[in-house]
Each structure stands twice: as C-alpha cells, then as structure tokens.
Amino acid sequence: MTDGQRDQLLLSLYSSVLQPTSIPGVLTALDRFLDSDGLHLLGWDRVRNSATTSMATQRITEIHGMYSAEARAMDNRFDIAMKRPIGTVHACQHYFDDRFVNRDRFYQEYLIPLAGMRYVMGSRIYSHAGEDVVIAFNHEHGRSPFSTVQLHHFQQLIPHLSNWFTQLRQTEALRAAAWSGEQGLAALEQGVLLLGQYGQVLYLNPVAEQWLAHSPAWVAGRWLQQRPIEEALQRVRKNRQTVCLPLSLPQGAFVIHLLPVPQDDSLQTSYSGKNLDLHPYGDILLLIRPRHRQHQPSTADLSSLFDLSPAESRLARALASGINAEGYATQHQLSLATVRSQIRAILTKSGEDNLQSLMRLLAAIPAL
Incomplete structure (x- = not known):
C-alpha cells in the first residue's frame, strides 16, 4: 500500500466516526493493509466482566460473539495488553512459544479450533470508566508470525486508532442524546x-x-x-x-x-x-x-402519575385538551361545584397551586 493509499485509509477511518455504517469496510481495509487474516476489536467492562464492544472482519465474525467471560479468563494475550501502557504494541510470539501454545487451554480449545488463528499482534487503544478496548490482528494457524515491518506499521497506526475510538465513543453519546431529544420533542x-x-x-x-x-x-x-x-x-x-x-x-x-x-x-x-x-x-x-395537543395522555396515564380517581382522571384529561370547568360541567351534566371540588383534589395530588399551573403541567405531559 502506497503512502497515498495509507492516507486515504486514515481519512476513511476518521470519516467513519460520523458514518458508522462504513466501519466494517474500514476495518477490512486495515486488515488488508497489515496483511492480517482477521481483525478483532474488543471492549471489555472490568466491573461486569463482559464485552461492551465487539467488531470484527469477516474471518473473525463467526466466532467473535463467542468471546465470553470464560474465554476472557483464559486469554493470556488480553492480560498482557492490560499490563502494558495504552498504545504499546505486543505480539504473542514474543511471549508464547510453541510448547506453551500446545498446552494452553485458550489456544487449544478456542483460538485454533474455532477461529483457525495462531499468531496475533495487538494493542490496548482505549481505557475509560472501567472499559478497556483492544484491537488485535491475527495470522492463521500455519502462517508465520507478524514481521518487524508489520509491527512497525501497526505502531504507526496506534495513535490514529486511539483517537478514532475515543471520538467514536464521544459521538455515540451525542447520537444517543440527539435521539432521546428527538423522541422527547415528538412526544x-x-x-x-x-x-x-x-x-x-x-x-x-x-x-x-x-x-x-x-x-x-x-x-x-x-x-x-x-x-x-x-x-x-x-x-x-x-x-x-x-x-x-x-x-x-x-x-x-x-x-x-x-x-x-x-x-x-x-x-x-x-x-x-x-x-x-x-x-x-x-x-x-x-x-x-x-394550541391544543393532538395526542393527550390517557386517563390511565394521569391516574398512574397522580393517583387520581377515575372521575378526577377524566376531568384532568379534559382540562389537558383545553376544556374549561364550566364546559366540562355542562358536557357531563355535573354541577360546577362538583367539578371545582374535583379540580381542588387534582391540584392537591399533583402538587400544583392553581389551575393555570395545573394546565401548564398537563399540557407538558406526553401520551405515555
């Protein structure tokens, strides 16, 4: 890959922050750039002991969802990443020889038979609020370990990968806030x-x-x-x-x-x-x-919110729709004194001081 292609890859990486649907394609391009047989980006919650994020290229997709708490407990590679500073590249061939791999439960029960992978180079790229995120590139069983050149290229990418994932987390919070706001405004x-x-x-x-x-x-x-x-x-x-x-x-x-x-x-x-x-x-x-809301909270909603009686709930819903006390009394053949007594009860239960405040409160309650 030329310098121009590498620059384009980095541009695509950062662009994917605002276009998350492009992330799988960018990860595949990263995988090809480092001549890897499979990329796995894994976020792990130390408190809950469970995965928070799991993204992988096609070769790993079939098994990355099987990375359970049990697999994590067996994975010595992850432990190495946790002990090294963020951004430090490590390769398993520097820690685990063939003798270790032939006896290790994680390699023999999970990585080789399920994923068909043997060698890995990876790094921890993010750590915040109990979450650690590592990215790993794999070589299939039977291939040679990652070369010094590949490790060097990976090390050059680490600052970009760390910045990219940090921005991804930040924009996830913004997208969630925007979606919540949109839903609230709609309600x-x-x-x-x-x-x-x-x-x-x-x-x-x-x-x-x-x-x-x-x-x-x-x-x-x-x-x-x-x-x-x-x-x-x-x-x-x-x-x-x-x-x-x-x-x-x-x-x-x-x-x-x-x-x-x-x-x-x-x-x-x-x-x-x-x-x-x-x-x-x-x-x-x-x-x-x-001026008058089209979708009013139901009588059941109002009853649940303020512990109103059925009659009080019906009156509160009518008030929320813009009907005044006199109109409600006439419509339901009730005395005005009865309606006003029910309004006083609604005021007490809702915590409002006067009818105007009650009307503002009822107007702000969405249909639940």
Whole structure:
C-alpha cells in the first residue's frame, strides 16, 4: 500500500466516526493493509466482566460473539495488553512459544479450533470508566508470525486508532442524546426550527416538518412567508427579545415562540476568527406547538402519575385538551361545584397551586 493509499485509509477511518455504517469496510481495509487474516476489536467492562464492544472482519465474525467471560479468563494475550501502557504494541510470539501454545487451554480449545488463528499482534487503544478496548490482528494457524515491518506499521497506526475510538465513543453519546431529544420533542408535539442570519433553515426537527408541510407559511423549505411572522422575526433580530404569536396552519391553530440564539460570551469559542454560538450561523430558534395537543395522555396515564380517581382522571384529561370547568360541567351534566371540588383534589395530588399551573403541567405531559 502506497503512502497515498495509507492516507486515504486514515481519512476513511476518521470519516467513519460520523458514518458508522462504513466501519466494517474500514476495518477490512486495515486488515488488508497489515496483511492480517482477521481483525478483532474488543471492549471489555472490568466491573461486569463482559464485552461492551465487539467488531470484527469477516474471518473473525463467526466466532467473535463467542468471546465470553470464560474465554476472557483464559486469554493470556488480553492480560498482557492490560499490563502494558495504552498504545504499546505486543505480539504473542514474543511471549508464547510453541510448547506453551500446545498446552494452553485458550489456544487449544478456542483460538485454533474455532477461529483457525495462531499468531496475533495487538494493542490496548482505549481505557475509560472501567472499559478497556483492544484491537488485535491475527495470522492463521500455519502462517508465520507478524514481521518487524508489520509491527512497525501497526505502531504507526496506534495513535490514529486511539483517537478514532475515543471520538467514536464521544459521538455515540451525542447520537444517543440527539435521539432521546428527538423522541422527547415528538412526544410533546414540539416542533423546533433554527433559522440563520439570512432566514435560511439550519435545523428542522420531524415534528416541525410535519406541522409546516403544505403550509403557505413555509415556502421552498427556506423561511416562513407570513407577514406577522416576518415582522416578528425582524423584531427578534433587532431587540433580541423573545416573541410569542399565534400561527394558523392547515393542520390547525398553533403557537409559535421566536427566541434569539444567545450571544453570551460564555457560550462562544473562537474558530477562524469567528464567534460560534450554539450554532455557527444560528440566529433565531422557533418553537412551534399546537394550541391544543393532538395526542393527550390517557386517563390511565394521569391516574398512574397522580393517583387520581377515575372521575378526577377524566376531568384532568379534559382540562389537558383545553376544556374549561364550566364546559366540562355542562358536557357531563355535573354541577360546577362538583367539578371545582374535583379540580381542588387534582391540584392537591399533583402538587400544583392553581389551575393555570395545573394546565401548564398537563399540557407538558406526553401520551405515555
């Protein structure tokens, strides 16, 4: 492999952090680069004594899931990696001769008969919060040990592999947080739209996309083309103050909050001489929600949350949908005094002080 091909391999390695589906192909390329017969990347939790991560190329895929706590306990190679500093390359031929291998349970019961492998070179590339991650390249039984040149090439890759896996772990947490946030916003029927300084859309969550679809307020996926909204955007840009206004869409009546992206220096860092806020070009955040939520929590949900009686749960659900006490009393042929008594009971059980606070609480509860 030429220097240019090696550089391309490293670029692909780092790119896979943002495109995890490309990781198997990158690992296969690494395997070929080092003339290996199989690559295995294994993360191990020292506290739970179990695997946290296991990625392998095709030759190892069939058996890497069989690497159990029992196999780990027999694996002297892993113990060597744990005793050496992170980034240190080790090769099994430097520690285990043929006599040892012929008598060792791990080699004779696991590695050779199941994987068909004999020689390995590896390194620990990551260690954090009780997790250790090692990467190992294998030679089949019958091949020669890894050469000095191969060990040297592997050593040159180690810093990149360590950085790559660290970034992979960090982006996994970000992806999990983003997914959780998306699910939470969807449950709350909350649309989020981030506009840039020129009105361009920088971010649009699926809920906002659903609300704005086929709307005259939404043109070519770029900006909101209704005069009240345009005027509100101008006010927010000028005064940097939050504005709230009603929004009429084909799907119904909505409320839109326009919030200026913070310009606080504490949120800024320097990049190429520019200030970065929560988004490098973010200007105004728009929060869009239906005036009356389409998906309300069930009476069973409310009963479970606040230990309400069936009658109180029905009333609480009606309040959450926008029905007032008078309307509920008329609809269910109850006296207003009875409804107000039930509201007082709901306030007590929910811990809220007044009806307005209760309404805000109920409006924020998603359908469970």
